[in-house]
Amino acid sequence: MxxxxxxxxxxxxxxxxxxxxxxxxxxxxxxxxxxxxxxxxxxxxxxxxxxxxxxxxxxxxxxxxxxxxxxxxxxxxxxxxxxxxxxxxxxxxxxxxxxxxxxVEIDPFWARVRAVQPWVERPREAEPSWPVEQETRMPQSAAEEMDDTSKCIMCMSCFSACEVAEVDTRFLGPAALAKAYRFVADPRDTNTQNRLATLNGGGGYWDCTRCNQCVEACPKDVKPMEAIVHLRREAIRAGFTGTIGSRHITDFLSIVRQEGRLNEGRMPMQMKGFNPFKLLPVLPLAWRMWRKGKLPLPWHWPIPGVSQVRRIMDRKGGARRKSFVVGKGDLK
Ligand code: FES
Structure with a gap:
């Protein structure tokens, strides 16, 4: 044709x-x-x-x-x-x-990938008995946990589709962050805490807006956005709870646990504290929401059956992911 x-x-x-x-x-x-x-x-x-x-x-x-x-x-x-x-x-x-x-010039993309240290860190001195010259086996479940991110062919399609990369040159981008998760999930790696600490700041996993464009663009079904969500979860588990992003998640959950549903009127106060100066910037939005009937009172009674909501949350929270069921000490 x-x-x-x-x-x-x-x-x-x-x-x-x-x-x-x-x-x-x-x-x-x-x-x-x-x-x-x-x-x-x-x-x-x-x-x-x-x-x-x-x-x-x-x-x-x-x-x-x-x-x-x-x-x-x-x-x-x-x-x-x-x-x-x-x-x-x-x-x-x-x-x-x-x-x-x-x-296109590919160096800026590769600089981002290098920034997440895409290699297994396992210092010899930390575990002198570790058989570096032998094959290192890991449980099947741990391999499955990082399977998606291991499929990345570094084609840069996700980075090109990323809406944050368009406006923020510091953002590491979906491919680099997915690669970071690949090593956070790797039970052989001993550098998890440092990795999460480094990526907790500007340009890291909290800057993703979860627009899903990277998932749509990826030709290998790596699902970078899901890897970024996993990084956030691991960061909170590891105690990195001081950022606005992590507080949004933890406060969101705490309100749902207490009241059985999200209370948009309480979220800003919960996240920013009862400081009028910090709350001032959100007042115009609050006013617009209130006029459209979208802003409930900051406090109200829990919904009927809130105990069932809590039971669901407890059950969900108890279903831990495979890699952490296995644990990093279970290698053979
Ligand atoms: S030419 Fe190799 S991925 Fe298209």
Whole structure:
């Protein structure tokens, strides 16, 4: 079939601003976006620049924005894109400087990954008897716990789709934080407390807005946002409860336990304390909510059957995740 493909072209190093260029090429019916780009490069314009290697959704090189969504060119069929969008428009990944056309600068992304220390920390002196020269086995349940995050191919699609990365250059991003969780969940690693402490600040796991874009964009079903939620849970368990993010969770739960439901009128006071100066910035929002009937009184009686809510919470809290049932000392 003969199709039209629009490619965003630019070369900032040579002062060429971004512009779209259209090409018409003949491709087989089940061609992928990468096949189409190769056809453009081979038949129309050899200067069209993009990365690719495995052509099998393994190496992560060919990630780009396809009709506005980040994904792998070799894993996306043209036919489906044309059916859904009526066009094929290709752009480089977002939030990274463009080198040329569809090739972006990858160093900023890798600097974020390096920042989470993506390796197992197990100092020899901490456990001299540890058989470093032997195979290290871990329980199946522990391997399953980090299985999703181990599937990441570092294609950067999630980082490109991330709404926080768009506005906050400090944010480590979904891939790096998912990688961090992979090592927090690893029972061999002895550095959990430091990892959680480092990522507890600005740019870390509390800065995620849980927009779910990373989960949608990931071609390998890594579910980075879920890994970030797990990091938050581990941070609270480890005692990092001083941030606004952690207090939002703990105070939310404490109100539901006491009253059987969320009380929006009480949340700001619970989180910020009864300090009028701290509460001042939330007053305009409180006023708007009150006018729309969305702001209950700060205190009210618990709902009927609140004890059942508490029982559900106790049961849920008791269902601990696999890695922590196993414990870090249970390695063989
Ligand atoms: S070329 Fe390797 S993932 Fe697409």
């Amino acid at each position: 003969r199709i039209e493909i629009e490619i965003e072209r630019s070369c900032p190093g040579e002062g060429q601003a971004a512009r779209f260029q259209s090409f018409h090429v003949e491709v087989p019916r089940h061609a992928t976006v990468l096949d189409t780009l190769m056809a453009v490069k081979n038949q129309e314009d050899g200067s069209v620049t993009f990365r690719r290697s495995c052509r099998s959704a393994i190496c992560g090189s060919c990630a780009m924005r396809i009709n506005g969504r980040s994904g792998l060119a070799c894993d996306t069929q043209v036919e489906g894109e044309l059916r859904r969008h009526g066009k094929l428009r290709i752009q480089p990944l977002a939030h990274m400087p463009v080198v040329r056309d569809l090739a």
